[in-house]
Amino acid sequence: MIPHMAHCIVPSAEEILDKEYKVLDKGFVRLVDYLGGDARIVQAARVSYGQGTKSVREDAGLIDYLLRHQHTSPFEQVVLTFHLKMPIFVARQWIRHRTARVNEISGRYSIMQNECYVPACDDIAYQSTNNRQGRSTDSISTEEKQTVQSRFSDQQEQIFEGYQQLINKNIARELARINLPLSTYTEFYWQIDLHNLFHFLKLRCDMHAQKEIRDYANTLLEICRKTAPLATQSFEKHILSGVRFSEGELNALRNLLAGKESGLSGKELQRFEEKIKSGEQL
Numbered sequence: 001m002i003p004h005m006a007h008c009i010v011p012s013a014e015e016i017l018d019k020e021y022k023v024l025d026k027g028f029v030r031l032v033d034y035l036g037g038d039a040r041i042v043q044a045a046r047v048s049y050g051q052g053t054k055s056v057r058e059d060a061g062l063i064d065y066l067l068r069h070q071h072t073s074p075f076e077q078v079v080l081t082f083h084l085k086m087p088i089f090v091a092r093q094w095i096r097h098r099t100a101r102v103n104e105i106s107g108r109y110s111i112m113q114n115e116c117y118v119p120a121c122d123d124i125a126y127q128s129t130n131n132r133q134g135r136s137t138d139s140i141s142t143e144e145k146q147t148v149q150s151r152f153s154d155q156q157e158q159i160f161e162g163y164q165q166l167i168n169k170n171i172a173r174e175l176a177r178i179n180l181p182l183s184t185y186t187e188f189y190w191q192i193d194l195h196n197l198f199h200f201l202k203l204r205c206d207m208h209a210q211k212e213i214r215d216y217a218n219t220l221l222e223i224c225r226k227t228a229p230l231a232t233q234s235f236e237k238h239i240l241s242g243v244r245f246s247e248g249e250l251n252a253l254r255n256l257l258a259g260k261e262s263g264l265s266g267k268e269l270q271r272f273e274e275k276i277k278s279g280e281q282l
């Protein structure tokens with residue numbers, strides 16, 4: 001007979017239920033509910049032996065083993081439900097993660113609030129020249145940044161004024177909203193299991209992800225630390241702060257350990273060096 005897997009209470013998760021974690025200028029993340037935690041992962045993995053939770057140290061060891069060896073199904077037994085508020089351009093990237101369940105506020109039913117994202121001065125940057133998807137580190141004067149901020153808010157005001165005029169004329173909401181900007185805030189419930197949430201975090205906490213979605217991902221990571229602390233610790237150690245080496249890169253590492261030249265050159269060497277340095281950014 002397998003051990004009972006009754007409702008798991010995680011005190012550190014209970015403490016943050018419904019707490020609003022602010023993100024960007026008007027957004028937030030709230031943990032609405034959770035199903036299971038580290039204990040559930042352990043119970044699920046031990047089903048085959050007919051044993052439940054052991055000492056914290058043994059549980060931590062088992063969770064770490066499961067994560068290192070990609071025994072992913074026990075992590076799918078943990079489910080988190082979030083209430084998220086974010087600009088539509090972030091939500092568009094978010095929604096590409098297909099393994100979650102979503103319920104979003106509808107601009108067909110509801111009147112959209114005049115709430116738009118305006119980046120903070122520190123986040124305003126020129127286009128990067130070496131990364132087409134990124135921002136440059138070249139400095140911009142404070143005056144220029146403030147001009148950019150005003151341009152964003154003036155345009156948003158203007159568009160929302162037009163939207164309100166259409167709503168006042170009783171034009172259908174589903175039409176009135178079609179010119180609203182990507183910076184408009186939207187809200188949705190998002191439910192995902194821990195295995196797929198870790199996959200999301202690996203992609204969206206990464207320096208290559210857009211800064212705005214990264215801010216949300218880092219907040220989710222903080223919530224994971226409260227909900228499944230041992231699993232999240234292993235995830236951070238082995239996956240989030242780890243990198244995958246190709247065959248050539250492994251040969252380069254062997255060469256370097258033997259006191260020889262890496263054997264890599266050009267772009268390959270550059271990518272290798274970037275991987276070695278990537279942990280320093282976290």
Ligand SMILES: Cc1cc2nc3c(=O)[nH]c(=O)nc-3n(C[C@H](O)[C@H](O)[C@H](O)COP(=O)(O)OP(=O)(O)OC[C@H]3O[C@@H](n4cnc5c(N)ncnc54)[C@H](O)[C@@H]3O)c2cc1C
Pocket residue numbers: 096097098099100196199203204208209210
């Ligand atoms: C830095 C960055 C830049 C990006 N740039 C672009 C871009 O320029 N243009 C663009 O279109 N997208 C872009 N994306 C989105 C990216 O291509 C993925 O769609 C997104 O990251 C979701 O990843 P996923 O499919 O692995 O995740 P999920 O949808 O959460 O899926 C998780 C895993 O489940 C499996 N899976 C889920 N659904 C299916 C299915 N139907 N069939 C088979 N397997 C499935 C896959 O193994 C997948 O890896 C970018 C993402 C990042 C992180």
